[in-house]
Amino acid sequence: MPSINRWLTVLCLFACSLQVFGQETELNLDRQTYLPNEAIVARFKNAPGNVKDWIALYASDKPPQEYISWQYLDGTEVGNVAVTDGEVTFPLGAAEPGSYLVRLLLNDGYNVVAEVPLTVAVVPRVRADAKTYQPGTKVTVQFLNGPANPKDWIGIYRPGGDSGSPLDWFYVDGTQGGATGIADGTLVFAGGFSTPGDYEVRFFSNDSFDILDTARFAVANAGPVVRLTPGDRQVVVEWDPVTQPAPVEKYQILAAPSVGGTFTQVGEATGLRFVHDGLQNGVELCYVVRAVSGTRTGPDSVIQCTAPYVLGPDEFVSFGVPPGTVGNYGFSGQLGLDFEVVNPIRVEQLGAFDDGANGLKSEIRVTLYDSVSQGVTATMTFTPAAPGVLRGGSRFKALDSAVALPRGFRGTIVASGYGPEEKAGDALKVDLGLRSQTGRDSLFFSGVSRSGPAGEFPGNPEPGTGVRYAAGTFSFLATAPTAPGKPIVTSIPGDGDVALYWQTVKAPLPAAKYRVLSSAVADGAFEPVAEVMDIAYVDSGRPNGTTIFYKVRAVGANGEEGVESEVVAVTPDAPTAGSAYVIPELTEGNQANFSGSAGNDFDVTRPVRIRKLGVFDDGSDGLKRTIKCRLYDRASRAELALLVFDAANPGELVGGSRFKSLDAPIDLPIGFQGTIVASGYGEGERDGNRGAGVITFDKFSGGCLNFVGRSRWGNDPDAFPEIIDGGPSDRYAAGNFYFEPLSEEPNVSIQEVDAETVRLKWAGVGVLNSSENVSGPWDLVLGAVSGGSYPLSSGMQFYRLRVKP
Incomplete structure (x- = not known):
């Protein structure tokens, strides 16, 4: 207890007041509400500077003489050092819920220099197990008194970071699925955080961005990267x-x-x-x-x-992970990547991603599936005690006997067992530098990733996501070439015809000709329609509005037949203006409990000009909420346009959607990959979701668009929706746009970016070809989109637009 000398206090009062009021003393706490007996940290600045200045904890209705606990500003009960800036801790806090005060008092007396209120209550709490961590060391977070919803969750952020973009996160049950509600527990962020600085932990309720509590920690400075x-x-x-x-x-x-x-x-x-x-x-x-x-x-x-290693001349790793890659996805189910065998291979080893390449902390099971029959072809378990040999960012174990996979085999390499202690990698969250090796074109990667519950084939395909997961992989031996490779086909619909283009097949064997096949249904019998030596074909005399399905097969000089291309669906039609999604007037929405963003994907098959964006109007009776519509470049995630619709300015009602004109129209070239997204729906203004019930509307391609994928959604209403949904491609009645066919004379322009890269722009209906010689041979540039940058493969490169015949 501070000793009191009233006479000294009176003599000192004027001088001490000068100290106090010369620069105002600041007093604050590390939080406003505490749990019973939780430590209270009080921070002060510009204290008067007396050795015996002190600080105490009080019930809010008590005078300065009736404190609960106290100490001098130097953290002792002796008072040896004058302190003006610092902090003190009341380790036992206050025992009972109620209202309290922390007071800073002058020089062993009861004159209050500053005070700050606080509350003690049983409330949700989150806290890290340390104030400071070394880079890359695990961070353990404790949570208490939560609502115990299965979808309560905790995220880690840099201070001020967007709640929709956590650096890492888990539901309270330690998964990213959220199956079990837990009120009190701990979560382990095993990979830690490598960037020095301050971090914030946020505790959210029930899959929302409603914050229950926050906490802070820091990562110490590290040496070189x-x-x-x-x-x-x-x-x-x-x-x-x-x-x-x-x-x-x-x-x-x-x-x-x-x-x-x-x-x-x-x-x-x-x-x-x-x-x-x-x-x-x-x-x-x-x-x-x-x-x-x-x-x-x-x-x-x-x-x-x-670990140092060398691959043999015929040995390849299907899905490679850079050394030291840190995981970012705690999903505990199955994560898979699809592939197809174009030339026979021998699988010799299975591999599992090692989060941080610092030893496995969980048991990981890797399985090679036949994705057609969904049967198991090979499996291997990786444990902390027997993790396998490290190659790059994955660990490998040899199979008891190699598995021969024939040409045409369709497989999925799958891993399960990842979680908070040992995370997988998700390249959609951040570029992980994942690479695939075809083994001299022995494998074809369709760009389909998969996920699903542990213990079964992952039945949730995620098309268009590429090599998404750092999880399972395998090493294989390429064998002698037996047939040409798999053509990669693109198309342009026309008025009564379809133009097909593909890249020259050069390996494993070169193609001498190509066989074009078609069918009226995607899974029907495909009949030959032509054999050509060119890398293009125009199928004429087709009825407009009827979808045709095509495949192309490469044939070798001695009749060797390669595997067929992926199915390409094309609907010939006369280029026509219209809105992409035709929703009848008075159509009612069916999803009131969603507050994120919903989007539908599309590709541009003929050049278009976007003049208007639109949003679905539930019941066509005026907007009851503010709805935002965004047009995204799906490849880059760049936002190209944003319009806001509200009750005061709802836009023009056309059918069941409302439209507003863009300030300036947006031209989209052939090959553009887009997503139209809307957010803001909820109670009073529902969106439409085919997965939530029957809702009737149509797509309109106008001979210019191809609707692709399974639609997508996201929790953050103002960010690109990354989560692939269950389909179909027009799952949502939400965002919309009005487009017109764009008719331009064919032309190509080229701009040098640097010594190894050029930027190409072109107009007109056609596909980009390139050659190292002006006289050819010319080849299709896969995935080319006007305005993109392209590498030069030699000192001289020529480009042309191959115009649709």
Whole structure:
């Protein structure tokens, strides 16, 4: 208890008041509401500066003499040091719920310099288990007194970050599915966070952005950012420059046999690269790099691990992950990637992604499925005790006997068992640098990823997502070529005809000709319609408005038949203006409980001009909520246009949608991949969702559009919706747009970006071709879109627009 000398207090009052009021004392707490007996941290600034200035905790109705607990500003009950700026902690807080005060008092007296109120109550709480973490170390978060909804969730952010874009997150049951409600528990963010600075933990209720509580922690400064490249009996260690300690004289490179092993110096460098050679292939090593200036040594880098290795001339890894890649997806079910065998291969090893390449912390099961029969072809278990050999960012184990996969085999490589302790990677969240190897065109990757419950074939396909997951992989041997490869086909619909184009098939065997097949139904019998030596074909005399399905097969010089292309669906039609989604007037919505964004995907098959954006009007009776419509470039996720519709300015009603004109029209070229998105629907103004019940409306392509995918949604109403839905391609009555066919004379313009890249723009109905020689041979540029940048494959490159005949 502070001793009181009233006479000294009176004598000091004037001088102390000068100190107090010369610069106002600030007092604040680390939060406003505390749990019973929870530690209370009080921070102060510009205190008067007396050795005996003190601070105390009170019930809100008590005078300064009746405190619960107290201490001097130096954190003791003696008062040895004058402190003006700092913090003190009341470790036991207040025992009972109620209203309280923290007061800062003057020089062993009862004159209150500053006070701040607080509340003690049983409320939701979230907190990290430490104030500061080293980069890459696991962060454990405790939550208490939650609502116990299965979809309560916790996210990690940089301060001020958008709640819809967490750096990492889990539902309270430790999954990203949210099946079990838990009121009190812990979550482990095993990979930690590598960027130094402040972070914020947010506790949300029931799949919403309603914050229950927040907490803060920090990540300490780290050494250089290190990258490892394993090779044959060597590891190349590279790092980014650092400025502390300054000036940097050199860098020390240290290695250990494991993350927890003893690190010893293996080299020094004044530059930013070190080659550690003379190693044994397949033996794992972990590295750190630190900067040195005189006698001062900077902090160690985040530990990175790899193992040197070399692949044989016929050996390939189907899905490769860079060394040290950190996972970002705690999904515990099955994650898969589809592929097709174009030339026979032998699968020798299965592999599992190692989050952070620092040893497995969970049991991972990798399974190779026949995706047609959904039967198991091979399986392997990876455990912390027997993790396999590290190659890049994945660990591999040899099968007891190699599995031969014939030409035409369609497979899915799947992994399960990831979660909070050992995360998979999701490349849709952040570019992970995932790469696929075809093995001299022995494999074809359809761009379909999959997910589903553990223990069964992942039945939820995610088309168009590419190599999305860092999870399962396999290594294989390519065999001698037996047939041409698989054509990749694109199309342009016309008025009564269809133009098909494909890239020249050069491997495994070169194509001598191509067989074009068609069918009236996607899964029907395909009949030959033509054999051509060209890489294009126009199928004429087709009825407008009727969809035709095509395949193309490459044939070798000796009649060797390759696998067929993917099915291409085309609807010939006269180019016509209209709205993409034709919703009848008075159509009512059927989804009132969704507050995120909903989108439908489309591709442009003939050039169009977008003049208006539109939104669905539930019941065609005027908008009751503010609805936003956005047009996105699906490939880049760039927002191209935004219009806001509300009750005061709802736009013009056309059928069941309301439209507004863009300030300036937007021209979209052939090959553009778009998504039309709307947000703001909810109670009083419902959107339409075919998955929520029957709702009747149609698509209109106008001979210019192709509606693709299974539609998509997202929790954040103002961000691109990343979550693939269950289909069909026009699942949502939400966003809409009005377009007109764009008729332009064919032309191509080229602009040099740098010595290795050019930017190409073109107009007209056709496809982009390229050649290293002006006289040819010319080949289709896959996925080309006007305005895009393209690499030069040699010192000279020529481009042309192959106009539809």
